[in-house]
């Protein structure tokens with residue numbers, strides 16, 4: 115299961131010669147300030163030397179962390195089994211020498227350990243016990259995707275905050291809320307290249323209400339924002355932010371008429387995630403960003419430029435996401451033509467089927483005359499699909515997922531699909 119490598123660190127099995135360095139770490143009052151205070155170095159050293167001699171070391175443990183550049187052991191991190199409030203938990207632990215604080219090593223190690231926990235060790239849940247005053251450690255936990263759960267009383271009478279994360283917090287399972295906006299009466303002044311006739315406001319409102327109901331039935335709490343006068347496209351909330359369990363990135367839409375929407379979504383997201391921002395000259399719209407597990411495809415379109423794509427990749431890669439740019443030659447956004455239809459399945463147009471980036475996934479190709487059906491929404495184990503596309507519906511039937519058909523004729527007239535009308539988190 116080891117080693118675990120990150121760009122700057124190596125987490126590897128314990129060796130006897132690590133014992134004095136790690137013992138010094140645990141004897142340092144600065145390092146242990148929020149971890150029960152300094153230990154006696156000689157005792158820790160003896161224990162570690164013994165552990166290093168074990169023929170069958172435990173699968174979950176604390177391991178030395180080596181700084182790749184210097185080769186020095188600089189931390190002690192890992193996954194530890196613990197009873198918390200009578201429940202068996204696995205704690206994510208990250209301890210670093212004071213001399214390397216401030217370099218982002220704890221976040222880098224924690225993200226790699228989270229990946230190993232879920233994808234190598236088969237764990238479904240991770241927790242972290244953090245003293246309420248330990249703001250630095252809490253920041254690392256939140257950045258890694260853990261959320262504050264509750265205070266717990268630990269042996270010795272100390273109150274600690276329990277941070278927790280389920281495996282399903284990643285990927286497309288486990289969404290708990292959606293941020294949507296009611297279309298305003300000026301919606302028909304929004305941008306569109308579709309030639310599908312004049313849209314109808316009442317019908318749009320009815321379709322929008324059914325969409326919100328489908329989100330609620332999938333278990334999401336819907337936060338419905340008021341229409342934004344002067345921004346007729348603002349109900350396509352997906353375009354102004356990219357949200358992962360670790361971060362919300364406020365975008366800078368490529369359409370100048372939509373740029374002002376970003377500041378308004380920021381208020382709704384503040385407090386839910388640490389925020390990042392796409393900055394000029396970068397442009398990016400959420401409709402161009404497809405996240406499938408830890409893979410992120412960023413469409414280069416008339417709305418998203420290479421600078422914007424590069425900025426998003428730089429914001430997401432520290433969390434272990436692998437980002438690649440995909441040219442968009444037809445349709446408004448990347449997700450107009452390709453979306454996730456399951457944990458490892460893509461629904462895409464014949465045109466994008468040729469794109470090698472998508473080949474590691476199972477792929478379902480929509481019939482050419484049903485191209486708009488490629489925009490579906492996989493949500494907590496069910497699939498929201500546009501109605502009126504029978505061949506695509508039959509194709510998706512083989513996935514065995516509950517299908518929820520929604521009439522979205524009016525948003526399609528405005529170049530929108532099912533993903534565009536919500537931000538999911």
Ligand code: CIR
Nearest residue numbers: 305347350401528529530534
């Ligand atoms: C626009 O052109 O910006 C809107 N009329 C449609 C945006 C659709 N958004 C999306 O596909 N994510």
